Amino acid sequence: MTKAVLRLNGIERSFAALKVTDCLSLDVLEGETHAIIGPNGAGKTTLIHQISGALAPDAGRIHFDGRDVTDLPMPARAHLGLARTFQKTHVLPSFTVLENVALAVQARAGSSFRFWRAAAAEAQLNAAAMAALATVGISQRAPIRAGALSHGEKRLLEVAIALAQAPKLLLLDEPMAGAGAQETHRLVETLGGLKGRYTIVLVEHDMQAVFALADRVSVLVEGRIIATGTPQAVRDDAAVRAAYLGDAA
Amino acid sequence: MLASVRIAGLAAAQWQALAFEERLATGLFLPLALLPVAAQVLGGYLLVIGERAMILGIAALSLQFLIGVAGLISFGHAAFLGIGAYAAGILASHGYGTLALALPAAILSCALFALLTGSIAVRTRGVYFIMITLAFGQMAFFVATSLAPYGGDDGLTWPSRTLAFGTRVLKTETVFYYVALASLGGVYVLMGRLVGSRFGRVLRGLTDNERRMEAIGFAPYPYRLAAYVMAGATCGLAGFLLGNEVEFVSPAYMHWQRSGELILMVLLGGSGTRYGPIVGAIVYLLLEESLARFTEHWKVILGPLLVVLVLFGRGGIAGIVERWRLGELSLVTLWAASTTAARTQRERVMRGLRRAEAMGAGVLDRTIPRAKASAAAFAARWRQCTMSVGEAVVSLVLSVERSISTAIARWRRR
Amino acid sequence: MPTSLILVQLFNGLQFGVLLFLVAAGLTLVFGVMDFINLAHGVQYMLGAYLAVAFYRLTGSFFAAAALALPASLLFGLVLEVVVLRRLYARDHLEQVLATFGVILFLNQGVKIVWGAAPLNMGLPELLSGSVPLIEGLRYPVYRFAIIGVGLAVAGGLYVFVNHTRLGMLVRAGASNAAMISALGVDIKRLFTIVFGFGAMLAGLAGIMVAPILSVEPGMGDQVLILAFVVIVIGGIGSIRGAFVAALLVGVIDTLGRSFLTDALRLVLPPSPARVIGPALASMAIYLLMAAILALRPAGLFPAKGRA
Numbered sequence: 001m002t003k004a005v006l007r008l009n010g011i012e013r014s015f016a017a018l019k020v021t022d023c024l025s026l027d028v029l030e031g032e033t034h035a036i037i038g039p040n041g042a043g044k045t046t047l048i049h050q051i052s053g054a055l056a057p058d059a060g061r062i063h064f065d066g067r068d069v070t071d072l073p074m075p076a077r078a079h080l081g082l083a084r085t086f087q088k089t090h091v092l093p094s095f096t097v098l099e100n101v102a103l104a105v106q107a108r109a110g111s112s113f114r115f116w117r118a119a120a121a122e123a124q125l126n127a128a129a130m131a132a133l134a135t136v137g138i139s140q141r142a143p144i145r146a147g148a149l150s151h152g153e154k155r156l157l158e159v160a161i162a163l164a165q166a167p168k169l170l171l172l173d174e175p176m177a178g179a180g181a182q183e184t185h186r187l188v189e190t191l192g193g194l195k196g197r198y199t200i201v202l203v204e205h206d207m208q209a210v211f212a213l214a215d216r217v218s219v220l221v222e223g224r225i226i227a228t229g230t231p232q233a234v235r236d237d238a239a240v241r242a243a244y245l246g247d248a249a
Numbered sequence: 250m251l252a253s254v255r256i257a258g259l260a261a262a263q264w265q266a267l268a269f270e271e272r273l274a275t276g277l278f279l280p281l282a283l284l285p286v287a288a289q290v291l292g293g294y295l296l297v298i299g300e301r302a303m304i305l306g307i308a309a310l311s312l313q314f315l316i317g318v319a320g321l322i323s324f325g326h327a328a329f330l331g332i333g334a335y336a337a338g339i340l341a342s343h344g345y346g347t348l349a350l351a352l353p354a355a356i357l358s359c360a361l362f363a364l365l366t367g368s369i370a371v372r373t374r375g376v377y378f379i380m381i382t383l384a385f386g387q388m389a390f391f392v393a394t395s396l397a398p399y400g401g402d403d404g405l406t407w408p409s410r411t412l413a414f415g416t417r418v419l420k421t422e423t424v425f426y427y428v429a430l431a432s433l434g435g436v437y438v439l440m441g442r443l444v445g446s447r448f449g450r451v452l453r454g455l456t457d458n459e460r461r462m463e464a465i466g467f468a469p470y471p472y473r474l475a476a477y478v479m480a481g482a483t484c485g486l487a488g489f490l491l492g493n494e495v496e497f498v499s500p501a502y503m504h505w506q507r508s509g510e511l512i513l514m515v516l517l518g519g520s521g522t523r524y525g526p527i528v529g530a531i532v533y534l535l536l537e538e539s540l541a542r543f544t545e546h547w548k549v550i551l552g553p554l555l556v557v558l559v560l561f562g563r564g565g566i567a568g569i570v571e572r573w574r575l576g577e578l579s580l581v582t583l584w585a586a587s588t589t590a591a592r593t594q595r596e597r598v599m600r601g602l603r604r605a606e607a608m609g610a611g612v613l614d615r616t617i618p619r620a621k622a623s624a625a626a627f628a629a630r631w632r633q634c635t636m637s638v639g640e641a642v643v644s645l646v647l648s649v650e651r652s653i654s655t656a657i658a659r660w661r662r663r
Numbered sequence: 664m665p666t667s668l669i670l671v672q673l674f675n676g677l678q679f680g681v682l683l684f685l686v687a688a689g690l691t692l693v694f695g696v697m698d699f700i701n702l703a704h705g706v707q708y709m710l711g712a713y714l715a716v717a718f719y720r721l722t723g724s725f726f727a728a729a730a731l732a733l734p735a736s737l738l739f740g741l742v743l744e745v746v747v748l749r750r751l752y753a754r755d756h757l758e759q760v761l762a763t764f765g766v767i768l769f770l771n772q773g774v775k776i777v778w779g780a781a782p783l784n785m786g787l788p789e790l791l792s793g794s795v796p797l798i799e800g801l802r803y804p805v806y807r808f809a810i811i812g813v814g815l816a817v818a819g820g821l822y823v824f825v826n827h828t829r830l831g832m833l834v835r836a837g838a839s840n841a842a843m844i845s846a847l848g849v850d851i852k853r854l855f856t857i858v859f860g861f862g863a864m865l866a867g868l869a870g871i872m873v874a875p876i877l878s879v880e881p882g883m884g885d886q887v888l889i890l891a892f893v894v895i896v897i898g899g900i901g902s903i904r905g906a907f908v909a910a911l912l913v914g915v916i917d918t919l920g921r922s923f924l925t926d927a928l929r930l931v932l933p934p935s936p937a938r939v940i941g942p943a944l945a946s947m948a949i950y951l952l953m954a955a956i957l958a959l960r961p962a963g964l965f966p967a968k969g970r971a
Binding site for chain 2: 052054073074075076078079083084086090091092093094095099103104106107108111112113114115116117118119120122161165
């Protein structure tokens with residue numbers, strides 16, 4: 001029985017009178033790429049925020065790697081191995097690409113309360129950072145300021161930062177959002193290369209990418225998961241068709 | 250002869266090899282180091298101004314670390330100047346004014362104050378943080394005014410400068426000057442190291458994008474609090490030196506206007522570099538001295554100057570320096586910019602005038618016929634009114650006359 | 664400590680609190696709607712007092728002076744906004760702090776040039792110069808009651824305005840999301856000017872009311888400004904209700920602390936240290952209150968909802 005890296009039990013979250021997450025339970029197994037799809041307003045972003053620790057659920061428990069992390073803040077969960085990318089790109093614009101990733105390595109490489117040595121000269125941090133950049137394929141952009149990158153490159157940088165955290169779980173929030181055809185293709189390729197080596201939770205709208213990458217798919221509608229299964233099974237599910245994919249799919 | 254040429258050549262080569270910032274720092278520290286020599290000729294007052302500038306430079310550097318690196322705009326930083334000076338001064342007034350006691354006391358009491366107030370203030374951001382630091386600074390001010398045994402409002406006069414190693418060596422102005430210079434140099438080097446260290450990098454990252462830093466595992470609070478304590482402690486060193494320089498401390502050191510002046514020095518010099526705050530402190534002191542000689546109401550000039558600086562001076566003096574270095578600034582572009590500005594301003598005024606004219610004409614165009622029409626309508630109604638009134642009067646008179654003549658006729662027939 | 668003394672100081676604290684509310688209300692609105700940190704609000708208060716004194720010298724009547732000084736301070740606030748402050752809305756907080764600091768320096772010194780540095784005085788209006796009996800053997804000045812009354816009336820009026828009028832709704836909406844209501848077609852510039860002018864007028868009103876009972880001098884607005892900041896931080900930025908509660912709290916605690924803390928300490932400490940610690944603690948009291956409240960609720964007691 002494969003271990004569940006992430007287990008959500010009965011998660012509830014409301015904003016005033018609006019119930020955004022409704023008694024949601026989900027298991028993500030080790031090594032799988034699990035996609036979460038659903039129409040706009042289904043509560044996907046709120047769910048991601050609750051998993052990563054940006055938002056606290058009103059009820060329910062979240063278990064990560066066997067530990068109850070419901071009450072832990074975001075930095076603590078990051079230390080346990082939960083890495084995420086953002087739907088709206090969040091890189092450090094005034095740092096170089098290399099430093100962006102090096103900081104992620106630094107977070108797990110001992111105390112950051114060191115005041116004398118130049119951090120940019122630490123060879124170990126830089127080597128690990130370059131490795132992450134190579135996996136993603138943007139090593140040649142290492143000395144460029146992150147703010148000057150193209151949109152697609154920033155997306156890849158976000159993935160590199162997440163990889164540099166040596167994650168037990170990769171939480172990808174709509175990585176293809178706003179990406180052109182070429183960039184999407186590159187992203188799918190890169191993510192495909194990570195399949196199997198990392199446990200990935202992928203929130204996406206782009207159906208092609210989902211069906212190309214996902215081992216299992218969960219469908220989120222109005223704060224509740226109405227179906228979980230292989231992409232094919234979900235595509236054929238009547239309830240899913242009615243709620244989301246449309247009968248023409 | 251050949252040797253001196255070679256030395257000069259070597260020096261020139263060394264100079265070229267330094268980075269721009271280092272060249273500027275040398276350009277700053279070298280004159281400061283040679284100031285006492287000039288003071289022999291021009292008068293000891295120069296030394297006092299130099300000391301004050303360097304001490305305030307230390308305070309400004311610590312504040313610039315908070316503002317520029319940690320992103321915390323503190324409006325109560327002058328409190329640390331006062332606390333450092335008071336700590337050393339109180340010890341001195343009780344007879345414990347030795348270096349081994351007074352300096353650590355100044356630095357540690359500032360660190361403690363920073364820890365206590367920072368633990369609450371650093372949890373907030375932006376406007377809240379500014380106001381809270383302002384409030385805590387004012388609190389320190391009021392506590393100092395209520396310390397009656399230590400002079401209260403009038404302040405505390407030190408019995409003497411801090412005794413170093415049992416001697417009054419700090420009493421010699423030149424020695425004190427070089428102590429201040431060494432402190433400034435030390436703080437300068439320390440700040441440089443701090444910014445490039447792991448700790449500095451985390452702080453800079455938190456200012457750049459806090460969300461991203463949290464997502465990779467850096468909780469903002471401990472780092473920012475540490476930065477606040479460090480800045481406070483460094484400013485405590487400045488306070489210790491300040492109290493020593495004038496052998497006096499008063500609550501005025503901690504007044505919120507002094508905090509404002511510190512922020513001004515940072516902004517004047519430019520908050521992106523290390524030499525900026527020092528330059529800012531020097532320029533501010535010179536400005537204060539020269540304006541004060543001009544008129545006792547010099548603040549009435551400084552005020553608008555500040556506003557102008559904020560509105561039009563991007564990046565302060567360091568910003569100007571950097572732009573000059575990058576070639577963005579030259580006399581030609583300045584001249585071009587000023588003529589363009591003059592031209593656009595002229596055009597704007599002309600457009601405004603034309604618009605006003607059109608508006609006025611439009612008003613006239615619309616109102617005159619309207620006024621005429623309403624006047625005509627009024628006249629018509631008046632005519633109608635008078636006519637009808639006139640008619641009524643006439644018919645009344647006629648009916649009266651008719652009834653009178655009928656009555657007379659009846660009376661005659663009788 | 665006789666209850667009469669406590670009662671007097673309680674009312675003094677209420678009066679102080681009500682004045683603080685008038686100053687803080689305008690400030691918190693400006694913060695909330697325009698995200699603009701305005702250090703020059705204190706000089707608005709000071710100018711209200713100076714204008715009241717100036718008009719009093721002209722007309723000889725308090726009420727005439729007040730009636731003239733109020734629109735004068737509104738006008739002054741509007742001029743200040745149009746000439747200087749308007750250009751700062753888009754700047755970051757540091758620059759706003761510095762520029763308004765410059766305005767303070769200019770006006771504090773300007774007032775010194777025009778009226779001299781010596782404190783000015785103004786007599787109480789005839790109508791309100793008496794005192795009324797509170798309880799057995801205790802009288803309290805009518806004028807101070809009047810201040811409390813006016814302040815409460817303004818508070819009530821503000822509450823009605825913000826919650827039950829269309830303009831008030833715009834102000835509340837602006838406090839949550841100025842960009843959004845601008846996109847909805849509301850003239851944001853005019854709204855800002857109205858909010859600012861209104862706040863300036865309230866501060867001026869406070870200055871006018873305080874002129875007969877305090878000495879009017881340059882820099883009198885600075886400490887009031889800082890207290891107003893404390894009030895806003897405690898009450899929550901953008902919240903009028905918060906400013907009201909916090910202002911009364913701060914006014915009462917500050918007044919009672921200054922009057923009674925030293926004596927209270929003398930009950931537990933020997934007189935000599937009590938005489939030193941007492942005043943020090945009293946001056947720290949409201950800042951400690953602020954610290955305590957922030958430790959529990961970093962956004963204040965009633966933070967305006969929806970603020971980023």
